[in-house]
Amino acid sequence: MTRRIALNLGLVALIAAFLGADTLTQLAFKLAADVVGDAPIGLAFLKIAAGSGTVWTAAALYFLTYILWMLVLQRTPLSRAFPLTALSYVxxxxxxxxxxGETIGLTPLxxxxxxxxxxxxxxxGSSDTATAHAVPTDAPRRPVPCAD
Known part of the structure; x- marks a missing residue:
């Protein structure tokens, strides 16, 4: 029982880290959009973006979000993890x-x-079925067919 609680707390911490990184990524994207301004997509845009630390920070945070999401998916079924990504809308x-200082109106609230x-x-609703179908981390994984 103690191991299961520790696993659950670890997963909760990992999901919280993912949500934090995802939120920071979106804030960084907004700052990066302000840096590139109204530059049309093209060489001028790429030159501004490539020279901006803010844009590179946003890209690095996006990569961190990807890594954290992969770690979440290694530990829990997609059907259980994916709905948690909706918390980014919060x-x-x-x-x-x-x-x-953006406003949030009553309808968005x-x-x-x-x-x-x-x-x-x-x-x-998914706690019983997700736990029953979870693959232990030490179980052999079946290869996923790929379209080559």
Whole structure:
């Protein structure tokens, strides 16, 4: 039982890290968009982007988000992990409000509440089946067919 609690806490920490990195990525994308301004997509845009530390930071955070997501998927079924990505629809507006002073109206707040309710319902409903179908980390993995 203690090992299972430790595994669950580790997964929760990993998912929290993913959500934090994803939120920071979106904030960095916004800052990067401000850096490149209205430059049309083309060589001028690429020159501005390539010379911007903000753009490179956004790209690095995006890569970190990818790594964290791979780690999450190694530890839990996709059907259980994917609904948690909807929490970014909560964390990103909240962070944009805190960092950029963006406003969140009543309708978006209602949507955020519905997203939270939906994630709770999906998480509660899938806990029994996800646990029953989870692949132990020491189990051999079947190769995934690829289209070459």
């Amino acid at each position: 964390t990103v507006p909240a962070a944009a409000w805190l960092v950029f 209602a949507g955020i509440a519905l997203i939270l309710a939906g994630v709770c319902l999906i998480g509660h």
